[in-house]
Amino acid sequence: xxxxxxxxxxxxxxxxxxxxxxxxxxxxxxxxxxxxxxxxxxxxxxxxxxxxxxxxxxxxxxxxxxxxxxxxxxxxxxxxxxxxxxxxxxxxxxxxxxxxxxxxxxxxxxxxxxxxxxxxxxxxxxxxxxxxxxxxxxxxxxxxxxxxxxxxxxxxxxxxxxxxxxxxxxxxxxxxxxxxxxxxxxxxxxxxxxxxxxxxxxxxxxxxxxxxxxxxxxxxxxxxxxxxxxxxxxxxxxxxxxxxxxxxxxxxxxxxxxxxxxxxxxxxxxxxxxxxxxxxxxxxxxxxxxxxxxxxxxxxxxxxxxxxxxxxxxxxxxxxxxxxxxxxxxxxxxxxxxxxxxxxxx
Amino acid sequence: xxxxxxxxxxxxxxxxxxxxxxxxxxxxxxxxxxxxxxxxxxxxxxxxxxxxxxxxxxxxxxxxxxxxxxxxxxxxxxxxxxxxxxxxxxxxxxxxxxxxxxxxxxxxxxxxxxxxxxxxxxxxxxxxxxxxxxxxxxxxxxxxxxxxxxxxxxxxxxxxxxxxxxxxxxxxxxxxxxxxxxxxxxxxxxxxxxxxxxxxxxxxxxxxxxxxxxxxxxxxxxxxxxxxxxxxxxxxxxxxxxxxxxxxxxxxxxxxxxxxxxxxxxxxxxxxxxxxxxxxxxxxxxxxxxxxxxxxxxxxxxxxxxxxxxxxxxxxxxxxxxxxxxxxxxxxxxxxxxxxxxxxxx
Numbered sequence: 245x246x247x248x249x250x251x252x253x254x255x256x257x258x259x260x261x262x263x264x265x266x267x268x269x270x271x272x273x274x275x276x277x278x279x280x281x282x283x284x285x286x287x288x289x290x291x292x293x294x295x296x297x298x299x300x301x302x303x304x305x306x307x308x309x310x311x312x313x314x315x316x317x318x319x320x321x322x323x324x325x326x327x328x329x330x331x332x333x334x335x336x337x338x339x340x341x342x343x344x345x346x347x348x349x350x351x352x353x354x355x356x357x358x359x360x361x362x363x364x365x366x367x368x369x370x371x372x373x374x375x376x377x378x379x380x381x382x383x384x385x386x387x388x389x390x391x392x393x394x395x396x397x398x399x400x401x402x403x404x405x406x407x408x409x410x411x412x413x414x415x416x417x418x419x420x421x422x423x424x425x426x427x428x429x430x431x432x433x434x435x436x437x438x439x440x441x442x443x444x445x446x447x448x449x450x451x452x453x454x455x456x457x458x459x460x461x462x463x464x465x466x467x468x469x470x471x472x473x474x475x476x477x478x479x480x481x482x483x484x485x486x487x488x489x490x491x492x493x494x495x496x497x498x499x500x501x502x503x504x505x506x507x508x509x510x511x512x513x514x515x516x517x518x519x520x521x522x523x524x525x526x527x528x529x530x531x532x533x534x535x536x537x538x539x540x541x542x543x544x545x546x547x548x549x550x551x552x553x554x555x556x557x558x559x560x561x562x563x564x565x566x567x568x569x570x571x572x573x574x575x576x577x578x579x580x581x582x583x584x585x586x587x588x589x590x
Numbered sequence: 591x592x593x594x595x596x597x598x599x600x601x602x603x604x605x606x607x608x609x610x611x612x613x614x615x616x617x618x619x620x621x622x623x624x625x626x627x628x629x630x631x632x633x634x635x636x637x638x639x640x641x642x643x644x645x646x647x648x649x650x651x652x653x654x655x656x657x658x659x660x661x662x663x664x665x666x667x668x669x670x671x672x673x674x675x676x677x678x679x680x681x682x683x684x685x686x687x688x689x690x691x692x693x694x695x696x697x698x699x700x701x702x703x704x705x706x707x708x709x710x711x712x713x714x715x716x717x718x719x720x721x722x723x724x725x726x727x728x729x730x731x732x733x734x735x736x737x738x739x740x741x742x743x744x745x746x747x748x749x750x751x752x753x754x755x756x757x758x759x760x761x762x763x764x765x766x767x768x769x770x771x772x773x774x775x776x777x778x779x780x781x782x783x784x785x786x787x788x789x790x791x792x793x794x795x796x797x798x799x800x801x802x803x804x805x806x807x808x809x810x811x812x813x814x815x816x817x818x819x820x821x822x823x824x825x826x827x828x829x830x831x832x833x834x835x836x837x838x839x840x841x842x843x844x845x846x847x848x849x850x851x852x853x854x855x856x857x858x859x860x861x862x863x864x865x866x867x868x869x870x871x872x873x874x875x876x877x878x879x880x881x882x883x884x885x886x887x888x889x890x891x892x893x894x895x896x897x898x899x900x901x902x903x904x905x906x907x908x909x910x911x912x913x914x915x916x917x918x919x920x921x922x923x924x925x926x927x928x929x930x931x932x933x934x935x936x
Contacts, residue, residue, distance in 0.1 A: 477850035
């Protein structure tokens with residue numbers, strides 16, 4: 245794998261004051277990778293993990309052996325608890341916990357956060373009860389007091405920390421916030437594009453796994469590449485419809501955070517969601533697959549359940565994704581669904 | 591592989607008069623597959639091959655052993671020469687020869703063609719000398735006398751003839767022409783979408799191989815999935831820029847004939863162009879690859895050469911595709927190109 249050499253990174257001069265302090269909440273693969281990046285860019289990172297053993301690993305071994313094994317973290321990544329002092333010392337807080345934990349984690353820090361803080365969502369998904377995107381959960385918890393940004397794009401964590409050329413989109417209503425975050429994160433192997441379409445930027449990441457599960461099922465059922473490519477195009481149009489519901493723009497959906505991330509998820513051999521979908525299509529039960537693969541319910545399954553509520557709330561036409569949901573939850577024959585789909589006017 | 595059963599096809603009633611006669615010029619994989627489809631839909635197909643031995647095969651063995659082996663052609667596919675009688679008997683003529691032969695083949699039939707004829711382009715590419723899309727070559731040869739349509743989409747020929755669910759787009763300035771061709775081609779395993787954006791429909795098919803070669807090179811050079819997904823998104827935007835030059839619409843580019851076909855070409859393991867690109871990226875010379883793989887110069891290489899002329903003619907910004915071209919033809923270091931690319935404002 246081609247990567248950027250260490251000395252090239254240090255040559256990349258930072259415009260922000262090096263040595264400044266940022267917080268990262270969540271030490272999964274992506275939270276850890278962003279911590280690595282920030283630290284390599286010269287910042288002091290306070291990294292908080294939901295899981296105590298992961299925090300201990302990072303402290304003692306300088307590695308996140310569970311979620312990002314084999315990568316030595318720089319000495320300026322320090323594990324921390326979410327305390328008043330942590331939040332007061334870092335005006336930029338990256339939120340990298342799974343969507344279902346975003347609200348409860350933010351509530352822990354609510355009292356310490358001021359209107360000087362910028363909260364940057366790295367989470368991908370939709371809150372099941374409220375159907376809110378992560379940036380909206382942040383705005384909700386802090387009553388619109390803080391500045392909010394969202395980062396999303398086609399970036400496998402294990403490639404970013406190996407300094408593979410990567411690109412993503414940073415979004416905020418305020419362009420000055422985009423500029424500031426870009427100065428912290430970008431370097432000569434990580435390129436950031438800026439946009440004000442904060443809702444649009446989060447939609448691709450939220451639904452890419454629905455696409456991966458769905459195409460995986462179609463593949464597992466034995467359909468060919470022609471069918472998969474047809475339904476991929478249809479799925480992208482449905483993600484576009486979903487973007488309309490969330491207030492995002494079409495041009496964002498066909499950019500890096502949308503199409504780019506969906507392509508990565510559906511092409512790459514790394515996708516858990518595609519794999520689970522394929523096994524589901526081959527006739528295995530979900531619980532069998534999870535047991536056999538030693539994994540938890542993948543994000544795409546949960547989001548697929550939300551799609552029905554979103555379609556209802558927005559009166560949206562999403563025949564492919566809803567067809568897959570019916571196949572999964574009601575045991576409908578997918579061939580019958582596809583037959584009607586082939587003949588329907590779209 | 592799931593396919594539609596024989597009896598289900600015959601149940602699919604044709605609205606056009608079954609038994610009508612159509613011509614297909616070109617007996618490559620795609621021309622043969624479309625002949626198969628038309629014949630299964632009840633039409634009499636006059637199939638003309640550029641290569642005499644292929645014509646003999648089809649006549650004697652009822653198979654195109656060179657381009658579509660293992661598929662028995664129905665008895666209502668008949669090989670033919672391009673004569674006055676052939677063209678007079680079929681008011682619909684499908685043009686399925688490689689782009690570089692389209693003009694010379696059409697010139698053979700020019701004197702027999704009347705304003706009652708509909709010519710449907712199945713060819714994908716751009717004429718190198720004139721930078722014309724196939725539909726424009728047709729219009730040029732016949733002085734806009736005939737009706738013109740173009741068919742394009744994510745369809746591997748060998749899957750279509752195995753009756754794998756497939757979909758494509760049929761385009762013509764005249765919606766009545768789209769309707770008529772749809773009645774000939776569509777059935778319960780082949781769905782057609784209609785559009786009047788005839789230029790836009792041909793752009794995806796023309797440049798998908800440029801994308802496949804380009805991403806293949808990036809992969810062969812050792813870059814990761816993050817880089818490939820980033821450059822895929824950039825490439826789609828460049829195809830969109832190219833569509834603007836040819837007078838096509840963005841919505842068409844992100845539909846089946848654009849994104850769908852590009853996805854098929856870059857995801858599928860069947861792509862010759864991706865394979866050749868990968869080997870080029872690994873450092874093999876083109877002539878070595880062609881010798882070793884026993885193949886002719888793939889379409890994507892030829893189109894890549896045209897991209898520079900198109901960029902010049904339209905004053906277009908196409909940094910990724912032109913960078914790949916420079917890498918290929920001038921031996922420029924791709925890492926240097928990518929470095930400048932990572933830091934450029936797009």
